[in-house]
Amino acid sequence: MTGPPPRPHRIALADDQAIVRAGLRALLERQGIDVVFEADDGRELVERLAAAPVDVVLSDIRMPVMDGIAAVRALRERGDATPVLLLTTFDDSELPLQAAEAGAQGFLLKDATPPDLYDAIVRVAAGETLLQPVSTLPVRTRYQYHDDNPPSERFSQREIAILRLIAGGYSNREIARAMFLAEGTVKNYVSSILDKLDTRDRTRAVLKAITLRVI
Known part of the structure; x- marks a missing residue:
């Protein structure tokens, strides 16, 4: 028992x-x-x-x-x-x-x-x-941008908006509804965002985006 x-x-x-x-x-x-x-x-x-x-x-x-x-x-x-x-x-x-x-x-x-x-x-x-x-040091190295562009310039306004919704705990389906996009389109945006932030985890992507002052 x-x-x-x-x-x-x-x-x-x-x-x-x-x-x-x-x-x-x-x-x-x-x-x-x-x-x-x-x-x-x-x-x-x-x-x-x-x-x-x-x-x-x-x-x-x-x-x-x-x-x-x-x-x-x-x-x-x-x-x-x-x-x-x-x-x-x-x-x-x-x-x-x-x-x-x-x-x-x-x-x-x-x-x-x-x-x-x-x-x-x-x-x-x-x-x-x-x-x-x-x-x-490994964290700082991963976060460092090796050109003169501010981090925010690497992201479109739509990507920044999606990042903010991710930060609020929204799922891809909820983001799609909120932004009037197809869920597949949102998935593509999220994949691009994660690639740009060099992470596969949504929560770590949000924390990194905040650290880099992207959002």
Whole structure:
């Protein structure tokens, strides 16, 4: 006789960019993780955690009002030991040290693969610490454009519009309906967008597009 299925991990998600939150929420929910609430800065995160406890906090480091590291410090000062996994796109060797000193349990680049992100959440929820220094040189190399054209000039206005809908969690069929296009046409646009961003994953494409200021 088998017991009840394990309860999904419950997380709080903090990032000042709504598009990033939408992409991460869609990714995490597809992996069976329950996003209890979202916050757009560290202060809101700290305030809402008092009334809505979670298993893990997934937070950007760079946010207005109160950044991710300051939010971790505020949580620890009030005795809240909720594990915190900090996300960043920045190449800064001091960040892991600052995160550890503040009391964070994890540090991960936003370019991490979906399985790596899921694994990090599970491990941090289980009490592990993931604060090893991370080299972002391969990421920066992949993101670099080797000509004088701004990244946005590589994308048509229609591609940018489709990228924004992808960021909102729209499927190809929903994008087709919203833009009055055939679904096959949308698939072709999405393939072109993924090729230009050098990725086969829609969520990572959105995060990369934001990093490159395409959207």
